[in-house]
Structure formats: C-alpha cells, structure tokens
Amino acid sequence: MVGIVSDVIADPFEEHRNLLFAVAYRMLGTAADAEDAVQDAWLRWSAGDRSGVADPKAYLVRITTNVALDRLRSAQARRETYVGPWLPEPLLTSPDVAEDAELSESVSMAMLVVLETLSPLERAVFVLKEVFGFPYAEIGEALDRSEVSVRQLGTRARKHVEARRPRFEAGGAERREATDRFMDAVLGGDINRLMEVLAPDVALWTDGGGKVRAALRPIHGADKVGRWLTAITGRPYAGVEPADMRIRRVYINGEPALVVDGPDGPLSTVTVDVDADGRVHGIHLVANPDKLRSVAGGRELPL
Structure with a gap:
C-alpha cells in the first residue's frame, strides 16, 4: 500500500x-x-x-x-x-519590546508623531x-x-x-520607574512632587478628537503641564466619576504606559518619554474613543 x-x-x-x-x-x-x-x-x-x-x-x-x-x-x-492635536492610535505591545531600544523607538508614540x-x-x-x-x-x-x-x-x-526623534537614553526598567513616579505624583495631586518628575521643557499632547475634553493645542513647560494635570485630577471625565475609574499599567507602542478605565472601557491612554535623567519630557494622552478600540479589545501590535 x-x-x-x-x-x-x-x-x-x-x-x-x-x-x-x-x-x-x-x-x-x-x-x-x-x-x-x-x-x-x-x-x-x-x-x-x-x-x-x-x-x-x-x-x-x-x-x-x-x-x-x-x-x-x-x-x-x-x-x-x-x-x-492628532495622535496615533495606541496599540498594546509585550513587555519584551520595551527592552529592545531600537524596536521600541521605531514604534513609539513620539516617533509616529515625528x-x-x-x-x-x-x-x-x-x-x-x-x-x-x-x-x-x-x-x-x-x-x-x-x-x-x-x-x-x-x-x-x-x-x-x-x-x-525621541531619545531613548533610559532603559525599559528606568522608563517603567519614571512612569510609576509620574502617575503617583499625578494621583497625589501634589504639584511640587509632580514638578520634580517633569523635565523643564516637558510637552503634553492630548487627543480628544473633539469628542471628549482635551487641550486643543500642545502644552509646553513643566509649570503649565503640571498645573493642567493637577487641575483635571479628581474630576469627572467623559461622564465618569473618579471613584469609578481604574488605572492599569501596560505597555503601549513599546513603552511603559497607563490605561485609565471606566465602567464601559478605556477612557484614555498615557505614554511618557523619559530623558537621561529619568524625568518625563514628553506626554501623549489619547482619549478619542475611536482610537481606544484596539486597547479595549486587547489587541497587540505585531512586530
């Protein structure tokens, strides 16, 4: 046979x-x-x-x-x-990507903006x-x-x-620590502590697409960025009360990042660029609901 x-x-x-x-x-x-x-x-x-x-x-x-x-x-x-401001759509990535400086830079929010x-x-x-x-x-x-x-x-x-282009002098672990310090300072509502985390020339871009509250132009300088962030902390956003919000730490576009969730899904994502001194010099906040669908669905960026 x-x-x-x-x-x-x-x-x-x-x-x-x-x-x-x-x-x-x-x-x-x-x-x-x-x-x-x-x-x-x-x-x-x-x-x-x-x-x-x-x-x-x-x-x-x-x-x-x-x-x-x-x-x-x-x-x-x-x-x-x-x-x-128009920002790219955030996509989840695995933690391993953040350890590859060249790869994480190539897909970072800052690079896509450039x-x-x-x-x-x-x-x-x-x-x-x-x-x-x-x-x-x-x-x-x-x-x-x-x-x-x-x-x-x-x-x-x-x-x-x-x-x-963004400069990824800080490694994955340093960027994660800086992101944690940044988030703790924002949630604590302490402007002085936040100023210690922000680089003097920090810039903040927020993308609401006209559908949710967001700054209509980039904000530059530690003082202005710090005051804007502390002003929105602890307030309702997109109809969701602060008590109903949850923050989770993830990796987005090769960077340590944060997702702010409401009862019905993500309200925003936050990625930060970190300089050689471990301070935040770039912040990208995406809140346009149309750009949060992939994060809501758990989709990862294939690399």
Whole structure:
C-alpha cells in the first residue's frame, strides 16, 4: 500500500500578514487604516497574476506600501481639520519590546508623531529602509522611483527625523520607574512632587478628537503641564466619576504606559518619554474613543 503525502503549501500572504500590518501601521498611524490597507493588498494579491512573482514578500510589501501611500495622502487632508492635536492610535505591545531600544523607538508614540511631519513618500522610504531594512534598490522598485531618487528621499527623511526623534537614553526598567513616579505624583495631586518628575521643557499632547475634553493645542513647560494635570485630577471625565475609574499599567507602542478605565472601557491612554535623567519630557494622552478600540479589545501590535 502506497501512502499519499499531501504537501501543505503555505499562503505567502498569511505568512507575511503581520509584516504588512506593521508596515501599514507605521505608515498610517491607526490600526483601522492599516487593516484596510492590508485588506486592499490581499484583494490585489488574490486578483492579480502571480505567475511571475519571484519574491512574494517583496511583492506584498510593494502592494501594501502603495495602498498605504494612497490612504496617507487622503488622511493628511482630513487630519488638517482634526480638532486638537492628532495622535496615533495606541496599540498594546509585550513587555519584551520595551527592552529592545531600537524596536521600541521605531514604534513609539513620539516617533509616529515625528513621522507625521514627513511627506508621504519620505515616510514610506524611511519606514522601509530605517525600520525594516529594505535596500534602496528594492524600495525604488516598490515606489516606481529610481534608486537615486529614493536615496535622496531617505537622506532628507533621516535628517528630519534625527532632528526631532525621541531619545531613548533610559532603559525599559528606568522608563517603567519614571512612569510609576509620574502617575503617583499625578494621583497625589501634589504639584511640587509632580514638578520634580517633569523635565523643564516637558510637552503634553492630548487627543480628544473633539469628542471628549482635551487641550486643543500642545502644552509646553513643566509649570503649565503640571498645573493642567493637577487641575483635571479628581474630576469627572467623559461622564465618569473618579471613584469609578481604574488605572492599569501596560505597555503601549513599546513603552511603559497607563490605561485609565471606566465602567464601559478605556477612557484614555498615557505614554511618557523619559530623558537621561529619568524625568518625563514628553506626554501623549489619547482619549478619542475611536482610537481606544484596539486597547479595549486587547489587541497587540505585531512586530
């Protein structure tokens, strides 16, 4: 009797789905947009003639990048009329990510905010080259640009990001301790203690999207940030009384973070950037309910 062996051929799209989402998320800044881009890429992959595809991974990244580029161009116009600062959608990550400085920086809220200041093409080149290590020649093929052109885009994007990028001098444990000190000071309502935690040039961004109470522009300086934070502590928020709020410590976008929960789900997430002295020099507070769905569902960012 001859046995029949069935070879299971892996689906290249499913094999690389997490990579495609990771690329699209860094390009677009929201899970919903990234998922839509990956879905569009799947439709093109399924409907196209793949007989001449020698490298499915590169081909799929090319499709996803171009779909994300189209979406990013239209998204940028919408974000210009966004109410208040626009922040990326927070996504949960595992604690291990925070220990990898390069990886955690590449997906941090601060880095994604910096990427928002690049042109769509610059952002695509930076993400593919600096984050995922694709060679310029391959990026040029993906974007239908010459290698010389994408090198120029990459150089310009890298200089721009270098001038504005977050600096993760502190390790994962130090950032966790700083986050704990920051939260204890905020909850204690002690402005003097909070001032000890904040760097003099600290900046606070709050994203309510016009749907919940939030500052309509970034707040700069330890005094102003400290007073704003102590002013909102102990007050009802989004119709939820302080007694009904719970705070849990998590990791978001590769950083130690906090989630403020109400009876019906998350009310906000808070991530902080920590300088070499262990003080908080950047705070990103996301309270737009539309951007808290992934955190509410426990979704983790694939890396």
